Structure formats: C-alpha cells, structure tokens
Amino acid sequence: MALTKIVxxxxxxxxxxxxxxxxxxxxxxKYYRTVLIIFLPILFLTSCTSEFESFNNTAFExxxxxxxxxxxxxETLLEDISNSAERGFTQFKDENxxxxxxxxxxxxxxxxxxxxxxxxxxxxxxxxxxxxxxAFNINVYLENSAxxxxxVTGVTDFETAIYNLLGDFKISKVCDSLNLNxxxxxxxxxxxxxxxxxxxxxxEKLEPSTFRQKGGDRSVSDLKNIINTVLNTVDDQNxxxxxxxxxxxxxxxxxxxxxLNNQGVGIKIxxxxxxxxxxxxxxxxxxxxxxxxxxxxxxxxxIPFKGKRPYYIWIFGSNxxxxxxxxxxxxxNIKGGYLNRLILQSIKETNNPNYKILSNLKIGDFSRAELxxxxxxxxxxxxxxxxxxxxxxxxxxxxxxSSQDASYFLDTTNYELSNPNYQLEVELISNxxxxxxxxxxxxxxxxxxxxxxxxxxxxxxxxTPNWVYASSSINDSNILNxxxxxxxxxGLQFLIEGLNDAFYPKSSSNAINIFTITIKK
Amino acid sequence: xxEFFASLYEWFGLNPLFSTDMGDQLRGWxxxxxDYIGTPWYVxxxxxxxxxxxxxxxxxYHIIDxxxxxxxxxxxxFALIIVILNFLIAFLIPYNSxxxxxxxxxxxxxxxxxxxxxxxxxxxxxxxxxxxxxxxxFRKLSNNCRHTTFWKP
Numbered sequence: 001m002a003l004t005k006i007v008x009x010x011x012x013x014x015x016x017x018x019x020x021x022x023x024x025x026x027x028x029x030k031y032y033r034t035v036l037i038i039f040l041p042i043l044f045l046t047s048c049t050s051e052f053e054s055f056n057n058t059a060f061e062x063x064x065x066x067x068x069x070x071x072x073x074x075e076t077l078l079e080d081i082s083n084s085a086e087r088g089f090t091q092f093k094d095e096n097x098x099x100x101x102x103x104x105x106x107x108x109x110x111x112x113x114x115x116x117x118x119x120x121x122x123x124x125x126x127x128x129x130x131x132x133x134x135a136f137n138i139n140v141y142l143e144n145s146a147x148x149x150x151x152v153t154g155v156t157d158f159e160t161a162i163y164n165l166l167g168d169f170k171i172s173k174v175c176d177s178l179n180l181n182x183x184x185x186x187x188x189x190x191x192x193x194x195x196x197x198x199x200x201x202x203x204e205k206l207e208p209s210t211f212r213q214k215g216g217d218r219s220v221s222d223l224k225n226i227i228n229t230v231l232n233t234v235d236d237q238n239x240x241x242x243x244x245x246x247x248x249x250x251x252x253x254x255x256x257x258x259x260l261n262n263q264g265v266g267i268k269i270x271x272x273x274x275x276x277x278x279x280x281x282x283x284x285x286x287x288x289x290x291x292x293x294x295x296x297x298x299x300x301x302x303i304p305f306k307g308k309r310p311y312y313i314w315i316f317g318s319n320x321x322x323x324x325x326x327x328x329x330x331x332x333n334i335k336g337g338y339l340n341r342l343i344l345q346s347i348k349e350t351n352n353p354n355y356k357i358l359s360n361l362k363i364g365d366f367s368r369a370e371l372x373x374x375x376x377x378x379x380x381x382x383x384x385x386x387x388x389x390x391x392x393x394x395x396x397x398x399x400x401x402s403s404q405d406a407s408y409f410l411d412t413t414n415y416e417l418s419n420p421n422y423q424l425e426v427e428l429i430s431n432x433x434x435x436x437x438x439x440x441x442x443x444x445x446x447x448x449x450x451x452x453x454x455x456x457x458x459x460x461x462x463x464t465p466n467w468v469y470a471s472s473s474i475n476d477s478n479i480l481n482x483x484x485x486x487x488x489x490x491g492l493q494f495l496i497e498g499l500n501d502a503f504y505p506k507s508s509s510n511a512i513n514i515f516t517i518t519i520k521k
Numbered sequence: 522x523x524e525f526f527a528s529l530y531e532w533f534g535l536n537p538l539f540s541t542d543m544g545d546q547l548r549g550w551x552x553x554x555x556d557y558i559g560t561p562w563y564v565x566x567x568x569x570x571x572x573x574x575x576x577x578x579x580x581x582y583h584i585i586d587x588x589x590x591x592x593x594x595x596x597x598x599f600a601l602i603i604v605i606l607n608f609l610i611a612f613l614i615p616y617n618s619x620x621x622x623x624x625x626x627x628x629x630x631x632x633x634x635x636x637x638x639x640x641x642x643x644x645x646x647x648x649x650x651x652x653x654x655x656x657x658x659f660r661k662l663s664n665n666c667r668h669t670t671f672w673k674p
Contacts, residue, residue, distance in 0.1 A: 053560055088551075088558035110553040114626075356555065359545075360627035368545050372556035436554035436627050 052088030055080045056111060063112055068123040077104065101126055106354070106398075106439045114435030135176040136237055136321050138169050141183040141230050143244035149208035150293025151245070151311060157336050158289035158311060162243060163203040164335040165313070169241075170199060174324040176237075182211070183226055183242075208293070223248055223495065224266040231274055231316060239317030239325070246312045247476075248491035249300060256298045256474070256491075264494035271502030275346045281322035281403075282499065283315040285331060286340040286471060288487075297476045298490055305479065310339065310471060310489055319345055326403050340467040342496070343403045344503040355397040355515055358436065363392030363447060375518040381451055392447035395458075395515060396429065396440035404512070408465060409442050416511075418457035421450035444515075455518050459511040462504035468496045523548065526567035530641045538637030542628040546615065547638065554625035562614060570607050570642050574649045577603050582654070582663040591666045593673055600650055600671065607646035612639030 058080065062073040069077070081089050081099055092104050105124050112119045142148075142162070151158040169175045180202050182189040191198055223246060230240045250259035274280050291309035294302045315325065322345070325331065331338070357376065359368045364382040381391050399409050408414060412424050425445040429437050437443075444458065472493035479485045504510035531537040531544060547566070551559035581590060581599045616635040618624050653659055654670055661667050668674055 050560070052558055087556075091555065091558070107553065107555075110555075114552040116622075358627065359554065359625075368550060434626065435552065436625060438553070 050088070051080070051084040051086050055088070059108055059111065060115060060117070063117050063119055067117070067119060069108070069125055071125045074125045110435055110438040113433065113438045135174055136239055136317070137177045137179060138175050138239050138241060139179045139181060139233050140166065140241045141181045141187070141243065143184065143226060143242070144182040144188070144211040145184045146294065147245055147247055147249070147296050149211060150291040150295065150305065150309065151289055152206040152211065153208060153292045156289050159203055159206050161287055161289070161334050161336050163199070164333070165330070166199045166202070168330045168333055170194070170196060172328050172330060174321070174328060183229065185222060185225065187229070224263050224270070227267055228270045231270060234274070234280070234316045235278070236318060239315065239321040242314040242316070244312060245309065246489055246492060246495060247296070248298070248495070249296060250298050251300050260474070260491045260494040263491070264498035267495060267498035268501045271499055275502060279318045279346060281317060281319045281343070281345045282503070283322060283326070283331070284342040284496065284499070285313045285338045286310055286467070287313065287334070287336070287338045295479055297479065299477070301477070303480055307486055310487060323403060340471070341405050342465055342468070343405070344462065344499060345403065346503060352513055352515070353398050353401060354439070355395050356440070357517065358394045358396055361394035361445070363387045363390045364451070366393065374516065375520060377520045379451060379519050379521050389449050390447055391449070391451040392445065394446070395444040395517070396437055397442045397444060397515070398439055399441045406441060409460065411466060413466070414460055414463060416459040416461050419448070419450070419454060422446045422448045422456065451519070451521065453519060453521055455516055458515040458517070459509070460513040462500070462510045462512050464496055464500045469493055523561055523564050526563040529567065529645060530563060530638065532641070538641050539634040540629065543615065543630055543634035543638060546618070546624050546628055546630060550625050550628065552623060552625055554627050566611050566614065566642060569610055570646045571649065573606050573610070574603050574646045574653070578650060578653055578659070582660055582666045582669070586663050586665050588665045591669045591674065593669065593671060596654065596669055596671050600647060603646050603650050604643045608639040608643035611642030612636060
C-alpha cells in the first residue's frame with residue numbers, strides 16, 4: 001500500500017517537472033528526424049522526372065485520349081518546349097531558339113510510333129503557314145507542228161491526260177488565270193483566262209484539222225526557239241507549260257550531230273541567262289500516248305506510224321510556283337500517270353534534309369556517344385569472319401520534302417563521296433512500323449575497308465538522270481522496224497543536257513544536298 | 522553526375538556486368554533512337570542507391586538505435602536488406618522497360634543485362650554501407666550503435 005503511494009507520488013512529481021517535457025521533446029525530435037530521413041530521399045527521387053520526360057508523358061496522355069492532338073494540346077506542348085532549355089528540347093529549336101513545328105511533329109510521330117499509337121501527320125494539329133502562296137497565271141503552250149498530229153487523231157491518251165491536267169490547273173487554288181495557246185514558230189492561237197467550257201472546247205477540237213486551221217509554220221519544230229519564246233513569258237506572275245513531242249527536226253542536208261549540239265548549247269545559254277536574274281525551276285515529265293499519224297525522222301522523211309509514242313510536258317516557273325504545283329499533286333494525278341519525271345531548281349543554297357546515323361545497322365563497331373552530332377567515335381573494323389576488315393554504317397535520310405522524285409535518290413550515280421573508297425547502297429525505307437526509321441524515306445548504306453579519321457562528305461548532285469539517256473535516240477530513220485526506237489525521242493539527251501548544264505554547270509559542285517559524317521578511330 | 526555514375530556502374534570500363542547497349546539505355550538513349558534525351562537511369566538509380574543505403578543506415582544507427590540491434594550480426598542483416606533492395610530496384614526498372622518495349626528497338630537488351638546491372642547496384646550499395654559504417658564520423662552520433670561495424674562487436 002505504502003509502495004503504491006510512493007509510485008503514484010513519483011508519477012505526480014514527474015508529470016509536474018520539466019523532465020517530462022524534455023523526454024517528450026526528445027521523442028518529437030526522433031519522429032521528426034525519421035520523417036525527414038525517410039521522406040526527403042523520396043521527395044528527391046520523385047522530383048527526378050525531367051522536363052522532357054514530363055513533355056513525353058503529356059504528349060502520350062493527349063494522344064491516348066482520342067488518338068489526335070488538337071490545337072490546344074499542340075499549343076500546350078509548344079509552351080513546354082519554349083519554357084525549357086533541357087537538352088531534349090534543343091532538337092525542336094533552330095539556331096535562333098525558334099521552335100520548328102515540323103520537327104516537333106516529326107518527333108511526336110516517332111514517339112507515338114514507338115509507343116504503338118498509330119497517329120499520322122493529319123492527326124496532329126499544325127499552324128497554317130503564315131505566308132500563303134500567291135496565285136499566278138498558267139500559260140499553256142501546245143505545240144501544233146505537223147509531227148504532233150498523230151497524238152490528236154481520234155480519242156487518245158494524250159488528249160485525256162491534257163484535259164485532266166488543264167482541269168486540275170483550273171480548279172487548283174494556285175492558278176489565277178489559265179491561258180491556252182498553240183505554238184510553233186509563232187503563237188497562232190491564244191485563249192486568255194479560259195473557263196471550264198473553253199477547256200472542254202480546246203480539248204474537243206484537238207484534231208489534226210484544227211491544228212492546220214490554227215495555222216503558223218507547222219513544217220518544222222525549232223525547239224530552241226519554241227523553248228525560248230515560252231521561257232520569256234515566265235516571271236513572278238506567270239508560269240508556263242509546254243506540251244510537245246520534243247523531237248528535233250534537223251531537216252535534209254544538215255549534219256544531225258552538229259544540229260543537236262548547237263540546239264543543246266543554245267538551250268543551255270537561254271536557260272542560263274534566265275537563271276541569272278530569275279529564281280527559275282523546271283519540271284520535265286515524260287508520258288506516253290497512242291499515236292496514229294506521220295512521224296518525221298531526222299531528215300524530215302515522213303513515215304506513217306501507228307503505236308505508242310512518248311511525249312513531254314515541261315513546266316517552267318519560279319521555285320515557289322513550281323513548289324505550289326508539286327505540293328498540290330497536280331502532276332501525280334494526271335490520268336494514266338507518267339513514265340518519268342525530272343525536276344531542276346537553281347541552286348541558291350543547298351538545303352539539308354533531316355538525317356541520322358543508325359546505331360544498329362553497322363559493320364565493325366562505333367560508339368553511340370556522339371551520334372547525334374553526326375560523329376562516329378571509336379570506329380573500328382569488323383573482326384567477325386563474314387565482314388572481317390570492313391567498316392560500315394547506315395544513314396536514314398528524309399527526302400520527302402525534296403521536289404525531286406524518290407527514285408532520283410535511289411540511283412547511286414547521283415551521289416558523290418569525298419572518300420571514293422566507300423561503297424554506297426541506297427534503298428527505300430519500307431518498314432513504316434519501325435519507330436527509329438519513322439520520318440525517314442531512304443536508307444544510305446556505306447561500307448569501306450579503308451577506315452581512317454576523316455570528315456566524310458556525301459553529296460547528292462544534280463545531273464541528267466539515266467532515264468534520259470535510255471529514252472534518247474540519235475538515229476530515228478529505222479523507227480518502223482526497231483521497237484526500242486519507237487519508245488525513244490530523237491535528240492532528247494542534247495535537249496535535257498542543255499537544260500541540265502544551265503541549272504547545274506559543270507564548273508560548280510552542283511550539290512543539291514550535303515551530309516557530313518565525322519569518323520574518329 | 523551522369524558520367525560519374527556511368528563509370529561507377531561500368532566499373533571504370535574494366536568489367537561491366539552488362540552490355541554496352543544496356544549502358545546506352547541507362548544513359549538515356551531515347552525511345553526514338555535519336556539521342557541521350559530519355560530518362561537518365563544511371564543518375565536516378567545511382568541516387569536511389571545512395572538514398573536507400575542512407576535510410577537503412579539511419580534506421581539501424583539513429584532511429585532504432587537500440588542496444589538489442591548493435592551486434593555485427595545485425596549489421597550483416599541490414600547489409601543484406603540493403604543489397605536485396607538495391608538489386609531489385611536496379612533489376613526491375615530496366616526489366617520492366619524491356620517487358621513493356623519501352624526502349625529504342627535498335628538496342629539488344631536481355632534479362633542477363635538487367636541481372637548484371639542489379640548486381641552492380643547491389644555491390645555498390647554494399648560498399649557504400651561499409652564505408653559509412655566504418656568511418657566513425659557518422660556512427661559516433663548513435664547512442665547504442667556507435668561501435669557497430671561489420672566486424673564488431
């Protein structure tokens with residue numbers, strides 16, 4: 001009983017002394033320390049998500065909701081980009097720190113592809129270009145020399161294609177006024193600002209009798225003069241379309257080779273003069289049509305011919321006008337399609353398409369560390385039996401923005417390498433599901449046994465494509481019996497070479513695109 | 522910081538327990554195979570290893586801080602927990618990325634890479650625990666474990 005009293009007295013005293021407060025304070029400190037020790041690292045770790053990671057997560061959330069990115073969402077993403085200087089965001093900005101929208105879209109598409117969200121470019125809202133292309137007049141010149149009669153006898157592929165092309169020009173927003181003309185040594189017929197009914201009338205009257213009726217000197221095709229006449233009509237307000245078989249007519253008692261050389265040089269000079277003070281571009285399309293009429297060979301001998309014959313549509317205009325026509329896919333929609341296409345643009349500055357070095361398609365070895373700076377570091381030759389002593393790597397390139405045909409970039413003769421010991425192979429990227437190749441069109445595979453420290457320069461050069469040589473003839477006198485000759489055009493090579501030499505003079509580098517890769521052993 | 526942790530986990534280039542592809546994934550080689558702009562796992566896992574080891578050290582030496590938990594056996598028990606936790610963190614994070622396909626498809630990653638990285642992380646956490654419990658500067662603040670190390674008492 002006495003003991004109980006003592007204990008309760010101690011308890012009472014303890015509760016009334018500062019000792020109690022000290023013990024409680026000690027406990028509180030311990031709790032506080034525990035909380036700090038456990039939660040601070042957690043807080044620290046949870047704050048480790050980078051701004052770029054958070055951008056990716058936001059982009060993923062936006063897209064997974066409704067499989068599209070609307071204006072508000074896109075603008076939110078742009079805001080994230082502009083507010084951060086993190087390394088991941090630098091790929092979206094140019095040298096001035098301005099955001100490049102196509103680069104953002106390209107990255108998002110790659111990212112969504114890697115995340116198995118199948119979004120396409122149309123699913124992502126993009127601001128419209130502030131500089132809306134200006135409409136311009138399109139002057140169409142149809143050559144009506146006698147050699148063209150065979151293309152307009154009855155209903156032909158030629159008429160269908162031209163009707164289709166003119167219709168598309170008329171309804172396109174790029175065309176201000178469509179002017180239709182016949183041309184030979186002069187312009188004997190002209191219809192200004194043709195309406196749909198005029199186009200129909202123009203096509204329906206495409207018959208040899210109308211050609212004759214419209215007049216002019218139909219006996220010869222002086223192509224140099226025709227081209228020069230059309231070229232002179234081209235300016236910032238006017239683009240021109242020239243439709244012809246482009247068969248030279250040297251005539252009797254004339255040395256055909258000399259004639260072709262002279263015409264080629266003349267065409268080159270005319271174009272070179274124009275390019276000097278005008279931002280000129282040219283498109284040449286080769287098409288094919290049924291032909292029923294008289295073919296005039298190099299000596300102007302008439303040969304009745306029925307069968308398929310090539311013809312050409314040339315389009316001249318400023319870079320902007322030609323880009324507008326190409327962007328509208330007007331040429332791709334020509335009924336019956338076309339055989340070949342060549343685009344020539346005056347090289348004011350080389351534009352470099354987006355490209356990257358692939359880290360997996362390689363022979364030998366190199367480090368990924370500086371791949372983004374286009375540097376192959378620690379490069380070494382292969383040691384495996386299959387590729388022993390070889391070194392190779394691959395570049396994915398996006399040529400989609402180029403006006404040139406995709407097939408132009410598949411031809412390795414259109415490339416020049418600073419180290420000729422490298423072998424180049426080019427192929428189209430067909431696997432659209434591979435996120436690492438998403439946004440790229442061509443794969444350039446390079447291989448060498450001569451590995452050294454260097455800046456390897458790969459140039460895509462502007463030159464006459466191989467189809468021109470395959471389609472060109474220098475002797476058409478036996479066209480009736482030689483089937484291959486029927487698919488060719490007399491003197492085409494001289495014509496296109498003249499044109500090509502004007503755009504890409506042999507004295508300069510003529511590089512359309514340049515890729516530089518630094519190789520460090 | 523990234524290069525510090527990278528050289529740590531790759532054992533200063535001497536004998537990494539995982540492939541160079543795994544190293545690139547941990548450096549942050551992104552899902553679109555463009556650049557090192559993905560999650561910098563080396564840094565995150567490196568700091569988490571330090572944090573986990575520090576928390577468990579604090580738990581034994583300063584929070585529990587009991588005379589019943591001051592023997593070397595208890596030190597080894599805590600060391601085992603630290604090693605297991607750090608192995609699991611470093612193994613599971615890349616393993617989950619592989620399972621989810623959440624990495625650049627040009628990298629050849631395998632489960633053995635994840636195990637190798639897990640082991641590296643576990644070994645470094647063990648070394649760190651030895652260091653912070655061997656030097657007396659931290660443990661002398663403890664009331665009951667001020668003499669506890671891996672070899673005594």
